[in-house]
Amino acid sequence: MDAEVIAVGSELLTPHRLDTNSLFLTDQLNALGVEVTGKCVVGDDRARLAAAITAALGRSGIILITGGLGPTEDDVTRDAVGLALGRGQTYNPEIFAAILERFRRMGRAVAENNRRQAMVLDGAEVLPNPNGTAPGQWLTQAGRHVILLPGPPKELEAMFHAQCLPRLLRVLPPMALRTLTFRVAGMAESDLDHRIAPAYTEYTDVATTVLAGAGDITVHLRARAADAAYAERRIAELGAKVEAILGDRIYSRNGDSLEIVVGDLLRGRGETVSVAESCTGGLVAERLTSVPGASDYFLGGFLTYTDAIKARLLGVAEELLREHTAVSEPVAAAMAAGARERAGSTWAVSVTGVAGPAGGTEATPVGTVFIGIAGPSGASVQRFRYIPDRERVRMLAAQSALDLLRRALI
Ligand code: ATP
Ligand code: MG
Numbered sequence: 001m002d003a004e005v006i007a008v009g010s011e012l013l014t015p016h017r018l019d020t021n022s023l024f025l026t027d028q029l030n031a032l033g034v035e036v037t038g039k040c041v042v043g044d045d046r047a048r049l050a051a052a053i054t055a056a057l058g059r060s061g062i063i064l065i066t067g068g069l070g071p072t073e074d075d076v077t078r079d080a081v082g083l084a085l086g087r088g089q090t091y092n093p094e095i096f097a098a099i100l101e102r103f104r105r106m107g108r109a110v111a112e113n114n115r116r117q118a119m120v121l122d123g124a125e126v127l128p129n130p131n132g133t134a135p136g137q138w139l140t141q142a143g144r145h146v147i148l149l150p151g152p153p154k155e156l157e158a159m160f161h162a163q164c165l166p167r168l169l170r171v172l173p174p175m176a177l178r179t180l181t182f183r184v185a186g187m188a189e190s191d192l193d194h195r196i197a198p199a200y201t202e203y204t205d206v207a208t209t210v211l212a213g214a215g216d217i218t219v220h221l222r223a224r225a226a227d228a229a230y231a232e233r234r235i236a237e238l239g240a241k242v243e244a245i246l247g248d249r250i251y252s253r254n255g256d257s258l259e260i261v262v263g264d265l266l267r268g269r270g271e272t273v274s275v276a277e278s279c280t281g282g283l284v285a286e287r288l289t290s291v292p293g294a295s296d297y298f299l300g301g302f303l304t305y306t307d308a309i310k311a312r313l314l315g316v317a318e319e320l321l322r323e324h325t326a327v328s329e330p331v332a333a334a335m336a337a338g339a340r341e342r343a344g345s346t347w348a349v350s351v352t353g354v355a356g357p358a359g360g361t362e363a364t365p366v367g368t369v370f371i372g373i374a375g376p377s378g379a380s381v382q383r384f385r386y387i388p389d390r391e392r393v394r395m396l397a398a399q400s401a402l403d404l405l406r407r408a409l410i
Helices: 021-031 046-057 077-085 093-105 112-118 153-171 189-200 228-249 258-269 283-289 307-314 318-324 329-343 390-409
Strands: 002-008 035-042 062-066 089-091 119-121 125-127 136-141 144-149 176-185 206-213 216-225 250-252 273-277 298-303 347-353 368-375 378-385
Touching (some): 021 153, 035 046, 046 077, 077 136, 093 112, 112 119, 125 153, 176 228, 176 390, 189 216, 189 228, 206 228, 258 283, 273 283, 283 298, 283 390, 307 329, 318 329, 329 368, 347 390, 368 390
Parallel strands (some): 002 035, 002 062, 273 347
Antiparallel strands (some): 176 250, 347 368
16 A cells, blocks of 8 residues: 655745654655655645645545644644545544643643644544644545644654554555664765665665765665565575675664764773864764763863864874874874873874865865874874865764774774
8 A cells, every 4th residue: 555645834835844744754654564655745725735635545545644733723634634535523522621631731721723623524533642732533435544643743753653553554464574774984875875786776675775964874775575584584685785795884783873883882892982173173072972871981072173272282292283284194193192191091083184164285185184093002093085065074074083983993
């Protein structure tokens, strides 16, 4: 069975608000083996929305509609579904009682228009909304399902898990789904795709998606089949090929971020790390400390932007800075060694580079970054050259710094 998603709300047609509910729903439906074959955004307009629902019903077995269930005049989803399916609405006093109770607990008065949210389409099953006022509704007509869900993502997600998943599992044909996720650092998307495409194109029954962020790529493999053992075998085969091609560029097989992986490695070894950052301005420390429990292995950092501070806080020799400039291999090495010694950590990571837009030279153009790793057996430095865009240089440098640390730890 195929599905379509209709996101309702005039604000979603402006540049200020993006429809993310459909992304969540697509992810969930795909995992159930349901393909989303189309989606659209419709403003708060009864007739247009009714037309969109009628059109979707002519094509797909599952129509998910998000938003427009609230109490105000511009919340038109119930009315539009009524128009499209030729169903009336009936006031449900129990729903209104629940809304009253919710407002009472929050110490707020209930406006009269909230009665609109207690209107139920004839024949609909009510989907309770413990996180908000507007309940969802589920209608079935001629074997097709129309599902009304609230707009606020938290309400929608909770309702989907609690109410929609069990109902969908009842109406969908049984299908086994097996998934594998690889996260990869230090590769360009085109390069990665070029390398693994020969493998995945042979597996037409495994859906492969490659999603790229800044210096970070996620490869999803999804095998669906009526036969669970078959799905298992196909995904294991393709997964092994992808692993063989990408090798240690894969940093995670369960979706964990690079900072979590690095943290787990350090904790497992009973070791610690500190950082010395220049052009990343604390991004490496920010990522390391975003993980709960980072105090087990992260000691602290030095934010050393100028030469004078590099010398004073990290003990980088002034001759070194004069002779090679701050953006150089010897200075990156001295920064890492200085941080390691002064923080008393097992490891230290240093980043020094030219993020731009100004400050580049012929020898070190904008986008040049040196990353140092100091550890028990000395310091090593790697030079990187990124596309000269300040924000990207900073993000990519932080990513490379964490990945170099990971490689030093494995
Ligand atoms: P409420 O009872 O809160 O009015 P509702 O079901 O009427 O809920 P909307 O009024 O359409 O929902 O949307 C409420 C809020 O939820 C919006 O301000 C918007 O921030 C968010 N929202 C709505 N639709 C989406 C969507 N498709 N993706 C992401 N956020 C959304
Ligand atoms: Mg609303």
